[in-house]
Structure formats: structure tokens, C-alpha cells
Amino acid sequence: MENIGSFIDMIFVTAKAWILALLGQFLPVWIVVLASIVISGVAILCLGPVIMMYLTLLERKVIGRIQNRYGPNRVGIWGLLQPIADGIKMFTKEDIVPANADKLIHLLAPIMTVVPALMIFVVVPFGRQMTAADLNIGFLYFIAVSSITILPIFMASWSSRNKYSLLGGMRTAAQLISYEVPMTLAAVPAIMMSQSLSTNTIVLTQAGSFGLNWFIFTPWGIVGFIVFFLCATAECNRPPFDLPEAESELVAGFHTEYSGMKFALFYMAEYMNAFTLCGIAATLFLGGWQGPFLPSWVWFFGKTLALICIMIWFRGTFPRFRVDHLMAFAWKFLLPLTLVNILLTALWQFTSASAAWLFSIMILAAMLYMLVKLNRVFVPEKRNYVLAD
Amino acid sequence: MIFGAGVFKGMMVTLKNFLTSYYRDRDNGGIFTVQYPEEREKLAENYRNLPFLVYDGAPDQIRCVACGICERECPPKCIHIEMATDAAGKPARKPAVFDIDYSLCMNCGICEEVCPFDSIYMDHTFEITSQAGPRSLIRGKEALARSNDYFRKIRPAMAAAVDQKRKTAEDKKKAAATPPPPQEIK
Amino acid sequence: MAAILVFALGVVTFRNLFHCALCLAAALIGTAGIYIALQAEFLAGVQILLYVGGVITLVVFAIMLTEHLAGKTVRQNNAQSLPAIVGLAGFVTALIALILKTPWPVTEAALKAKTSAMGLGEALMGTYVFPFEVISIVLLAALIGTVVIAKKDAPEERP
Numbered sequence: 235m236e237n238i239g240s241f242i243d244m245i246f247v248t249a250k251a252w253i254l255a256l257l258g259q260f261l262p263v264w265i266v267v268l269a270s271i272v273i274s275g276v277a278i279l280c281l282g283p284v285i286m287m288y289l290t291l292l293e294r295k296v297i298g299r300i301q302n303r304y305g306p307n308r309v310g311i312w313g314l315l316q317p318i319a320d321g322i323k324m325f326t327k328e329d330i331v332p333a334n335a336d337k338l339i340h341l342l343a344p345i346m347t348v349v350p351a352l353m354i355f356v357v358v359p360f361g362r363q364m365t366a367a368d369l370n371i372g373f374l375y376f377i378a379v380s381s382i383t384i385l386p387i388f389m390a391s392w393s394s395r396n397k398y399s400l401l402g403g404m405r406t407a408a409q410l411i412s413y414e415v416p417m418t419l420a421a422v423p424a425i426m427m428s429q430s431l432s433t434n435t436i437v438l439t440q441a442g443s444f445g446l447n448w449f450i451f452t453p454w455g456i457v458g459f460i461v462f463f464l465c466a467t468a469e470c471n472r473p474p475f476d477l478p479e480a481e482s483e484l485v486a487g488f489h490t491e492y493s494g495m496k497f498a499l500f501y502m503a504e505y506m507n508a509f510t511l512c513g514i515a516a517t518l519f520l521g522g523w524q525g526p527f528l529p530s531w532v533w534f535f536g537k538t539l540a541l542i543c544i545m546i547w548f549r550g551t552f553p554r555f556r557v558d559h560l561m562a563f564a565w566k567f568l569l570p571l572t573l574v575n576i577l578l579t580a581l582w583q584f585t586s587a588s589a590a591w592l593f594s595i596m597i598l599a600a601m602l603y604m605l606v607k608l609n610r611v612f613v614p615e616k617r618n619y620v621l622a623d
Numbered sequence: 624m625i626f627g628a629g630v631f632k633g634m635m636v637t638l639k640n641f642l643t644s645y646y647r648d649r650d651n652g653g654i655f656t657v658q659y660p661e662e663r664e665k666l667a668e669n670y671r672n673l674p675f676l677v678y679d680g681a682p683d684q685i686r687c688v689a690c691g692i693c694e695r696e697c698p699p700k701c702i703h704i705e706m707a708t709d710a711a712g713k714p715a716r717k718p719a720v721f722d723i724d725y726s727l728c729m730n731c732g733i734c735e736e737v738c739p740f741d742s743i744y745m746d747h748t749f750e751i752t753s754q755a756g757p758r759s760l761i762r763g764k765e766a767l768a769r770s771n772d773y774f775r776k777i778r779p780a781m782a783a784a785v786d787q788k789r790k791t792a793e794d795k796k797k798a799a800a801t802p803p804p805p806q807e808i809k
Numbered sequence: 810m811a812a813i814l815v816f817a818l819g820v821v822t823f824r825n826l827f828h829c830a831l832c833l834a835a836a837l838i839g840t841a842g843i844y845i846a847l848q849a850e851f852l853a854g855v856q857i858l859l860y861v862g863g864v865i866t867l868v869v870f871a872i873m874l875t876e877h878l879a880g881k882t883v884r885q886n887n888a889q890s891l892p893a894i895v896g897l898a899g900f901v902t903a904l905i906a907l908i909l910k911t912p913w914p915v916t917e918a919a920l921k922a923k924t925s926a927m928g929l930g931e932a933l934m935g936t937y938v939f940p941f942e943v944i945s946i947v948l949l950a951a952l953i954g955t956v957v958i959a960k961k962d963a964p965e966e967r968p
Contacts, residue, residue: 299644300637303656339831371926374854381862385834388869392827404873411866431926551637552630 243529247363250274274366278355286505287317293546300550324501327494335491336393343390344492344499350379351506358513359433361523361531372433373425376514377418380469383507384410390500394491405477405557409468412564413475417465419572420458423579424449424518433514437522448521453594454579459519461568461575463541466511468564470504472545474552475560512541566609574601668778671732671745673725676767677774685768686742689718693734693743701727702734723767725751725760741785747777813839826872834865851926 241248250273258266291313295305306313331340357372359365369375384407391403425431427449428439440448449455468475492500516522516537523530555563578597582590647653657664678685689706707719734743746769753759775782816839819832837860844853933941 296641299654300641302640302644302652302654304654336825336827339827369850371850371854374851374858374926378854378857378862381858382838384862384866385831385869388866388873389831392869392873400873404870407866407870411862414862429927547634547637547641550641551633 239527239529243362243531245529246361246531274356278352278366282352282355282506283502285509286502287321289505289509289542290320290501291317292542293549296543296546297550300547321498324494324498329494329496330491332395332491334395336395339389339393340491341496343386343393344496344503346386346389347383347503348499348506350382351503351510353379354507354510354514357433358510359437359517359522360513360534361529364523364531365434368432368434370430370432373421373431373436373514373518376433376510377414380507381411381414383503390492396491399491406471409471409475409477409557409560409564412561413465413468413568416461416564416568416572417469419569420461420465420575421518422572422576423454423458426576426579427583433517433522437517437524440521440524444526446521446524446526448519448524450519450521452582453591453598454575454582455519457571457575457578457598459515461572462515462518463544465564465568466515467545467548468560470507470511472504472508473549474555477554477557477560508542508545509538512545513538515541562609567605570605571601574598666747668780670747671735672730672749673728673746673751674723674734674743674767675746675769676721676764677742677744677771678768679771682765682768682770685717685764686740687718687721688716688740688742689714689721690739692737692739696733696737698731698733699727699729701725718764721764721767723762725762726757741789744774744778744781810839810843813843827869830865830868830872833868834861837861837865851929 250270253273254266254270257269261269291306294316295313298305306316309316309319331337354376356366357369357376359368365372387403387406387410391399391406394400424436428436430436430439450459513534516534520537520541521533522537523534525533528536574597578594581593581597585593643652644654649655676685676687689704691704691706694700694702694704701724703720703722703724704718705720707715707717709715730745732745735745751760771782771786775786813836816832816836820829820836823829823832838857840860841853841856844850844856
């Protein structure tokens with residue numbers, strides 16, 4: 235039983251090692267090294283878009299059920315072939331480029347949006363020893379690559395030569411930079427406690443007591459997780475933070491002028507970003523691939539899928555944030571909360587268990603109360619109109 | 624919890640909707656999608672769409688006598704009637720040509736309201752799409768004829784009322800046709 | 810490295826201002842690549858995060874807020890470019906000669922040293938804690954100063 239369990243657990247690692255051993259019998263060493271990289275790369279390149287396709291289907295069906303209707307169910311059984319139909323539609327649409335547009339940048343922008351989204355897959359730990367590249371600056375790499383995604387949005391909005399695209403692009407960029415800061419700071423406690431930036435090490439620190447010693451079961455973990463998850467929702471431009479690409483305002487924001495395959499690339503980047511951000515949230519706070527009984531990659535995909543379902547749940551429930559509320563929420567509420575969270579983690583480390591819970595809850599309650607009071611709703615003063623008589 | 628309570632309540636509402644959509648049926652708040660064309664919505668009796676001609680008995684015994692009232696009253700003028708002539712050339716009380724252009728008909732039901740002979744009523748058909756050109760929606764006398772049983776099936780209350788009216792009219796006519804019993808002369 | 814030089818040249822020669830900013834971003838990413846080649850991954854990550862994610866965003870914001878949408882193209886060089894290039898070539902030659910002549914402390918220990926994030930953290934909190942705090946205070950002062958400068962004045966008295 236143990237053997238079968240660990241066999242299924244390591245099935246992907248074993249398969250890759252088997253292929254490499256096969257190649258190593260009649261090819262020189264450097265080709266085997268290259269093949270190792272290529273196999274991981276190909277796995278990610280196949281996994282990414284397929285995940286994105288079925289994420290779109292999952293989202294449409296879950297939102298349909300929330301809204302008392304079926305999702306797509308005509309194309310295959312349960313609509314399973316719907317993403318393929320969508321893909322065919324996107325491929326065959328005419329590619330319209332505005333006449334005044336800056337052609338090179340208009341072409342480069344969607345490509346540069348997808349590349350960082352795919353690059354993040356490299357540090358996500360899919361299972362035991364299944365990180366494509368276990369960098370020792372894994373988390374920093376993730377944050378740095380996420381911050382590159384802002385630039386192609388500017389490129390897209392600017393090169394469309396469209397006032398609305400420009401406005402949408404600037405709002406998106408402002409939103410993305412604002413939410414990057416609390417996101418990084420919210421993850422700092424997890425890094426502090428695991429004393430390493432490598433994602434695999436962060437997961438390994440959450441082992442113990444049947445692999446259920448996740449960071450989320452601590453007070454700073456709960457706060458950190460909620461803040462990180464909200465910032466992750468904002469980073470992929472998902473509702474309720476999707477003002478920049480809202481369909482009913484600003485036409486479609488920075489990707490108004492894109493059609494066909496280029497729009498498909500933006501769409502793909504958004505969903506892949508959503509998947510990787512949920513994956514990283516699961517890694518940091520929910521214990522990655524840790525868990526009893528089931529194989530590690532089943533745990534990982536289960537947790538990530540649960541987080542994605544929560545994101546879809548958010549989409550079905552909440553109206554959009556107004557843009558000034560959006561920014562105020564990030565800077566005036568989430569940022570102080572994350573700073574207090576870091577202090578809380580240090581407190582947790584240096585006090586005994588029961589006292590730590592008590593202190594943490596008191597400090598958190600005080601902090602939340604203060605923040606709520608300080609973020610009073612802004613009521614503009616009454617204007618007195620002097621009427622001409 | 625005072626601060627985030629509204630958010631939480633909202634999410635619980637959507638969760639409840641999500642979960643109950645799997646087992647509640649249509650009238651209890653479940654999913655009310657009708658999977659057309661495998662299923663169809665049940666139409667109300669007074670739903671009116673495109674007229675038809677009623678016959679009792681054989682399909683060429685339509686009740687219509689080609690009086691032309693519906694042709695004159697029709698707002699978009701989609702009805703075209705020509706009275707038949709019998710062997711001697713005198714007008715027979717039947718239409719030779721009765722064309723309704725379905726693409727012009729606006730389903731107002733005025734022809735049904737003005738017909739004095741209970742012969743034209745509004746049908747329930749809406750699946751009449753045709754790709755055969757703009758004149759393919761003109762329906763002739765044969766295409767418009769439907770039996771009284773069909774009429775009773777789609778509009779039971781109306782058909783029952785019409786049958787009742789026609790029966791009482793016929794009984795009165797029969798009663799008028801037979802001579803009254805001779806009165807005692809006192 | 811050649812790519813960095815090409816992009817840097819692009820920064821000063823392109824006519825469209827937005828293209829210049831993009832070339833700057835590419836040049837900075839190239840610099841991060843050099844850091845990775847020199848085995849300083851932490852620095853490379855931080856370089857991309859701060860420069861490309863922060864500074865270039867700021868530069869592009871500034872361009873977007875001030876530039877006309879149709880993108881008037883600006884000629885970046887004037888009649889003095891040739892003397893400037895000659896002067897620059899002379900300066901670069903002098904710099905290279907200086908670099909080659911300086912006795913850099915290339916010792917065994919220095920070649921084998923590899924800073925990790927942990928080492929940097931320990932240094933910041935241990936040996937260099939005083940400069941760290943001073944930098945934080947300077948940043949705080951800068952932030953407060955920005956807010957004060959950018960704040961609108963109080964509305965004037967109504968007539």
C-alpha cells in the first residue's frame with residue numbers, strides 16, 4: 235500500500251527520469267541535460283493553455299449555476315468541448331489593427347503579457363520534487379516577474395491610440411502597482427517563518443502532524459492569506475477588482491482594440507495568472523502539496539482549484555469596486571494591515587503558544603478597529619450655490 | 624465580524640443558490656432554463672401567432688364562405704381572397720383562393736374577432752422559418768386548413784365556446800325549420 | 810551585453826518617446842541578466858522588481874500624462890552630436906584604461922564568495938543596521954515631502 239501510494243505520488247518524476255535514462259543510453263550528456271530542461275518546458279507549455287481553457291469552462295459553468303442557469307452544455311457532454319470551440323473562434327477571427335496604431339508595439343503587447351504569465355509556472359511546486367526549477371530565490375522571482383506584467387499593459391493601451399484604452403490602461407497599471415505592495419508584504423511572514431525564498435522550502439516547512447501544519451492555521455497566517463488572496467484577485471484583474479477591463483464601463487479597457495488571436499493571448503494571460511497566483515497562495519499559506527493520504531500533486535491541484543473556485547465565487551457575488559475605493563483599499567487598509575501582520579509574526583515566534591493566540595487576536599482586533607475608523611467614508615462638504623437674481 | 628459581515632452574507636447567498644440549483648426543480652427556485660429544441664415551454668391558451676382556417680369533417684369543407692371581411696379588416700393587408708364560382712358562373716360561398724402572407728401577418732387577431740362564420744382563428748405555431756426565398760411564406764388554402772379537433776386541442780376553452788354557440792344556433796335553426804304545432808283555436 | 814548596448818543606443822536615438830522608454834526597460838532587464846550570469850540572483854530579482862516594475866512604470870506614467878496621444882516624434886540629436894560622440898569615445902577610452910590599471914583585490918576568498926539572500930539579510934540587520942535605519946528615515950522624509958508638495962491648497966474663502 236505504501237509502495238503504491240508513493241509510486242503514484244512520484245509518477246511524473248519517475249516518468250521523466252525514465253525518459254532521460256533512455257536518452258542517456260545513446261546520446262551525449264549535454265543533450266540529456268538539454269532534454270531535461272525541454273521536457274519540463276514542454277510540460278509547462280502544454281499544461282498552461284490547457285488549464286486556462288478548462289478554467290474558462292469551469293468559470294462559466296459555476297457562474298451559471300450561481301445565477302440559476304446551466305453553463306455551456308451544448309458543445310460536448312457538460313460543455314467539455316466548449317473551450318475548443320472558443321479557441322477555433324478566436325483563431326479564425328479577423329485581426330483588426332487600428333489604422334493609427336503603433337504596429338510593432340500593438341503586436342508585442344499581448345506576447346509580452348503571456349510570457350511572464352508562463353514564466354511563473356516554473357517556480358510553482360506542483361508536487362514533491364515537481365518544481366520545474368527550484369530556484370533559491372523562487373518567491374522573489376515570482377514577484378519580479380509579476381511586476382513585469384504591468385509594462386505590456388501600458389504598451390497595449392498606448393499603442394491603440396484610443397482615449398478609452400489609455401484611461402483603462404492607466405487605471406489597470408495603477409491598480410496593479412498598488413496591489414503588488416500588500417501582496418509582497420503579506421507573503422513576508424510566510425518567508426520569515428520558513429527562512430528561505432525557495433517555494434519548495436516554504437512547502438516543506440509546513441510539514442509535520444500528517445502534513446497539516448499549514449500556515450493558515452495561525453493568526454498571522456489567516457490575515458496574511460486573506461490579504462494575499464485579495465491582492466492576487468486584484469493582480470489578475472478579476473472581479474470585484476476588474477474595473478479596468480469592465481465590459482460595461484470603458485468599453486473593454488486596455489484591450490479594446492484587440493481582436494482574434496491577440497485578445498485570446500490577453501485572455502489566456504489573465505487566466506494563467508489567476509491559476510499561478512492561486513497556486514502560489516496555496517504554496518505559501520495552505521501548505522502546497524502537503525497533506526495526508528493522497529498523492530502530493532492531487533493535494534496541490536485540489537487546493538489550487540478550491541482557491542480558483544473561491545475566486546469565481548467572488549465574481550458571481552460582488553459588484554465592482556470604484557477606482558478610488560480600489561486604491562484606498564490597497565494603500566490605506568491592506569498595507570498597514572500587512573505591516574502589523576509582520577510584527578505579529580515576530581511576536582508569535584517569540585512567545586509561548588497560548589499567550590501568542592491571545593496577544594495576536596487582541597492586536598488584530600485593535601488594528602482592524604483603528605483602520606475601519608480611520609477609513610471613514612468620504613462625504614464631500616455641502617456646496618452653497620449663489621444664484622444670480 | 625461587524626466589518627466583513629455583509630461580504631460574508633452575500634457569499635452565503637450565492638453559495639446557497641449554487642448548491643440548490645442542482646436538486647431543486649424549476650418551480651421551486653431551481654434552474655428554469657428550457658433546453659430548446661428538445662423541450663418546449665407550454666404556451667398559454669390565448670397565445671396567438673398566425674391564423675388558420677377551421678374545417679369540420681373533410682379538409683376541403685372549411686367554414687369560410689369568402690365574405691372578405693377579414694381581408695378588409697386586416698391592417699397589413701396580408702389576406703387575399705377570391706370567391707369560387709360554381710358551374711353556372713354564379714358565386715359559390717367558398718373561397719377559390721385564400722392566401723395569407725405569413726411574413727406580413729402581425730398576429731393582431733383582428734381577423735379572428737371580425738369573422739362572422741367562426742372560420743379563422745389564431746394558431747400557436749412559431750417555427751415557420753424558411754430559407755426558400757421571400758415568397759415562400761405565403762400559405763394557401765390547403766396549408767391553412769386545420770381540423771376542429773386540432774382547434775379543440777390547442778385552444779380548448781375557445782373551441783368549446785365556439786362549438787356551443789354553433790350547436791345552439793343550429794338547434795334554433797332546426798327548431799325554426801320544423802312547423803310549429805297547430806294552435807288550438809278557441 | 811551586446812543587446813544591452815543596442816537597447817541603450819535605442820534609448821537615445823529613437824524618435825518616439827514611448828519606444829525610448831521600452832528600450833530602457835529592455836536594457837534594465839539585460840542588466841539583470843548580467844547579474845544572473847555573475848551568480849547574484851537576489852540582486853537580479855530585486856533589479857527587475859524595482860527598476861522594471863517601479864521606475865519604468867513611473868517613467869511611462871510621466872510620458873503618458875504629458876505626451877500628446879498622436880505621438881509627435883522628437884529629434885533626439887542636434888548639430889553637436891559629432892563632437893559629443895568624439896568626446897564620449899575619449900572618455901570611454903580613459904575609463905577602460907583606468908579600470909584595467911586599477912589593482913582590484915581579486916583574491917581566492919573574493920572569487921569564491923557568493924552572497925545569498927540570507928547573507929544580505931544578516932548583513933543588513935547586523936553590520937549595516939545603522940545605515941539601514943538612516944535610509945528608512947530618509948525615505949520617510951521623502952514620502953512626507955511628496956505628500957506635502959502635492960497636496961492641494963485649502964479652498965479659498967467664498968465671496
